Amino acid sequence: MSLNEIIAKKFSSWEKNVLEKLLKKFPERQKEFLTASSEKVERLYLPFENEQEKYIRDLGFPGEFPFTRGIQPTMFRGRLWTMRQYAGFGTAEESNQRYKFLLSQGQTGLSIAFDLPTQIGYDSDHPMSEGEVGKVGVAIDSLKDMEILFDGIPLDKVSTSMTINAPASVLLAMYIAVGEKQGVPREKLQGTIQNDILKEYVARGTYIFPPEPSMRLITNIFEYCSGELKNFNTISISGYHIREAGSTAVQEVAFTLSNGIEYVKAAVNAGLDVDSFAGRLSFFFNAHNDLFEEVAKFRAARRIWAKIMRDKFSAKNEKSLLLRFHTQTGGSTLTAQQPDNNIVRVAIQTLAAVLGGTQSLHTNSRDEALALPTEDSVRIALRTQQIVGYESGVTNTVDPLGGSYFVESLTDSIESEAQTYISKIESLGGMISAIEKGFIQKEIQDSAYKYQKDIESNERIVVGVNKFSVEEKPPKGLLRVDPKLRDLQIKKTTEVKKNRNNEKVKKNLSALKVASSDPNANLMPFIVDAVKEYATLGEICSVLRETFGEYKENIVL
Amino acid sequence: MAKKRILIAKPGLDGHDRGAKYVARALKDAGYEVIYTGIRQTPEAIVSTAIQEDVDFIGLSLLSGAHNELFPRVVELLDNKGAEDIIVFGGGVIPIDDFDYLKSKGVKAIFTPGAQIKDIIDFIELQN
Numbered sequence: 001m002s003l004n005e006i007i008a009k010k011f012s013s014w015e016k017n018v019l020e021k022l023l024k025k026f027p028e029r030q031k032e033f034l035t036a037s038s039e040k041v042e043r044l045y046l047p048f049e050n051e052q053e054k055y056i057r058d059l060g061f062p063g064e065f066p067f068t069r070g071i072q073p074t075m076f077r078g079r080l081w082t083m084r085q086y087a088g089f090g091t092a093e094e095s096n097q098r099y100k101f102l103l104s105q106g107q108t109g110l111s112i113a114f115d116l117p118t119q120i121g122y123d124s125d126h127p128m129s130e131g132e133v134g135k136v137g138v139a140i141d142s143l144k145d146m147e148i149l150f151d152g153i154p155l156d157k158v159s160t161s162m163t164i165n166a167p168a169s170v171l172l173a174m175y176i177a178v179g180e181k182q183g184v185p186r187e188k189l190q191g192t193i194q195n196d197i198l199k200e201y202v203a204r205g206t207y208i209f210p211p212e213p214s215m216r217l218i219t220n221i222f223e224y225c226s227g228e229l230k231n232f233n234t235i236s237i238s239g240y241h242i243r244e245a246g247s248t249a250v251q252e253v254a255f256t257l258s259n260g261i262e263y264v265k266a267a268v269n270a271g272l273d274v275d276s277f278a279g280r281l282s283f284f285f286n287a288h289n290d291l292f293e294e295v296a297k298f299r300a301a302r303r304i305w306a307k308i309m310r311d312k313f314s315a316k317n318e319k320s321l322l323l324r325f326h327t328q329t330g331g332s333t334l335t336a337q338q339p340d341n342n343i344v345r346v347a348i349q350t351l352a353a354v355l356g357g358t359q360s361l362h363t364n365s366r367d368e369a370l371a372l373p374t375e376d377s378v379r380i381a382l383r384t385q386q387i388v389g390y391e392s393g394v395t396n397t398v399d400p401l402g403g404s405y406f407v408e409s410l411t412d413s414i415e416s417e418a419q420t421y422i423s424k425i426e427s428l429g430g431m432i433s434a435i436e437k438g439f440i441q442k443e444i445q446d447s448a449y450k451y452q453k454d455i456e457s458n459e460r461i462v463v464g465v466n467k468f469s470v471e472e473k474p475p476k477g478l479l480r481v482d483p484k485l486r487d488l489q490i491k492k493t494t495e496v497k498k499n500r501n502n503e504k505v506k507k508n509l510s511a512l513k514v515a516s517s518d519p520n521a522n523l524m525p526f527i528v529d530a531v532k533e534y535a536t537l538g539e540i541c542s543v544l545r546e547t548f549g550e551y552k553e554n555i556v557l
Numbered sequence: 558m559a560k561k562r563i564l565i566a567k568p569g570l571d572g573h574d575r576g577a578k579y580v581a582r583a584l585k586d587a588g589y590e591v592i593y594t595g596i597r598q599t600p601e602a603i604v605s606t607a608i609q610e611d612v613d614f615i616g617l618s619l620l621s622g623a624h625n626e627l628f629p630r631v632v633e634l635l636d637n638k639g640a641e642d643i644i645v646f647g648g649g650v651i652p653i654d655d656f657d658y659l660k661s662k663g664v665k666a667i668f669t670p671g672a673q674i675k676d677i678i679d680f681i682e683l684q685n
Contacts (some may be wrong), residue, residue, distance in 0.1 A: 116570035116571065120597075122570075128599070130569075130627070131622075132571075135623055136621050205597070370650065370652060371622075456675070478654070481622065483625070483626070557593055
């Protein structure tokens with residue numbers, strides 16, 4: 001008898017002689033057990049048949065194809081992940097203070113949150129900006145604001161992630177200009193722009209232009225950076241917001257990687273060599289509460305992407321196969337009720353991200369279901385990462401959950417279910433077409449609807465919300481953004497417009513206008529020229545709006 | 558009695574539409590006539606849709622913190638147009654400290670994270 005047969009035989013005898021008897025006396029708590037994404041979980045997982053073959057084929061060694069166990073050979077034994085808290089609110093001055101605080105507390109990278117007008121290409125004085133200036137991030141109208149934002153922060157020493165999509169080219173241009181003023185050469189600038197427009201159409205909502213010109217802007221950035229900013233991640237292909245919008249873990253992986261495929265295709269079609277830009281693609285995922293499912297998700301995503309890049313795009317450079325990713329803990333898992341409980345949720349999610357081999361991490365603060373986080377809350381969130389990093393011991397070995405029957409099995413099932421979605425999207429004509437058909441939106445919404453129904457029917461327990469709830473006093477000391485800030489910001493920008501060389505601004509903006517109508521022109525150099533003369537974000541985006549038009553939401557209910 | 562008509566709307570620039578879409582769909586499932594505006598609507602556009610669609614309620618959803626500016630603006634525009642019989646309620650990430658202000662400006666109810674659809678239905682059914 002082979003060892004596999006022995007295990008199978010012993011298993012059936014255990015089921016009959018041990019398990020069945022026990023179940024009669026002590027039935028299980030539920031008829032079936034599901035992950036947070038409603039995947040069925042078995043009572044017990046067993047060794048795989050052909051365990052060794054499977055190891056060689058599906059796991060391999062860290063830093064080697066298919067990268068299931070991690071993208072580097074030593075992972076956190078070499079260095080810990082970058083601890084990077086997403087922050088920004090109010091004016092550039094206030095945000096600059098918060099960044100300096102975070103750096104003084106041991107944070108190792110910056111992550112800039114922009115307010116919604118900035119993200120949608122409006123200056124603070126635009127009528128659509130009413131009520132929104134400085135609320136969910138910092139307001140940036142011109143290079144002047146960006147200079148204040150990074151005042152006293154040496155751009156050759158920190159890496160900066162910027163959550164900016166539709167106007168990513170403008171904010172990148174401003175970052176380059178600030179670097180120049182600090183005397184930092186372009187190749188020394190390190191960081192990431194999110195620059196992922198496709199998920200904006202289905203999940204996040206800060207689009208400006210229709211898909212085609214948006215994809216062109218993205219390809220322009222890939223091309224420009226491959227020559228000039230070799231250490232910059234040109235895109236952060238984001239599943240985070242797809243998950244926050246209510247998708248399952250499988251959908252998060254599938255839709256994110258399908259977006260990735262679309263970006264690579266667009267760049268290759270524009271004539272770029274895949275290996276000239278693929279190494280600078282980065283990803284961004286969510287970490288929710290279901291620890292093992294999340295770890296498996298990260299491992300599966302690495303494996304699928306490596307295969308896509310090797311087999312579909314024939315990438316030759318090993319760096320092109322690596323799925324490097326940032327993680328943020330799940331905002332939608334936070335509760336407004338008993339907010340201190342969120343510290344525990346975030347700790348579990350941190351563990352998931354670290355056990356899944358993340359390259360950088362943002363941990364949410366306990367009070368974020370109520371308002372922007374206070375300094376105290378942010379400190380606890382950062383300390384959570386530091387405790388996992390320095391005290392838990394999970395960083396001492398590479399991929400500690402590798403070989404767990406359960407985690408390997410989950411990794412396999414996430415990979416195969418995500419592959420099914422990816423093929424389905426391909427058959428719909430790719431991601432843009434799937435978005436235009438409303439397929440992605442519908443899939444996400446159906447998952448979100450089911451999840452919420454499960455909570456309302458108490459099939460799913462959220463501690464403090466539908467079980468273990470208490471009467472609570474309203475929380476005190478929440479951070480508030482001064483509503484007068486908009487006037488202040490408008491005044492500042494009016495001043496900038498008065499003092500700049502308006503002749504040059506006009507000339508640069510009309511050069512940009514001409515270039516925008518020529519599909520073969522790369523717009524980055526034109527945008528860099530314009531921001532250096534203090535053309536505002538709103539002015540630049542307005543030129544592009546004229547040429548490109550605006551995207552109209554495809555409402556799917 | 559005719560089915561009550563409800564407009565679910567997203568004022569401002571906030572793109573977080575998970576809650577708004579859930580509420581829209583769940584109210585529809587509960588038997589109401591529901592219209593959803595999509596994201597990035599001005600208060601003017603919301604009010605004009607509400608009047609055009611002859612709704613009984615407007616549910617505003619906002620997670621960006623602009624509620625103190627935008628919710629009262631919707632109520633004010635309804636009043637200006639003689640449509641003050643349309644009942645406005647709101648939801649999203651809204652600190653409890655703002656409830657009194659919003660209510661004083663004519664927003665009838667606020668639903669925050671953790672609220673259930675039955676709470677909203679109870680509120681709707683209590684209005685005459």
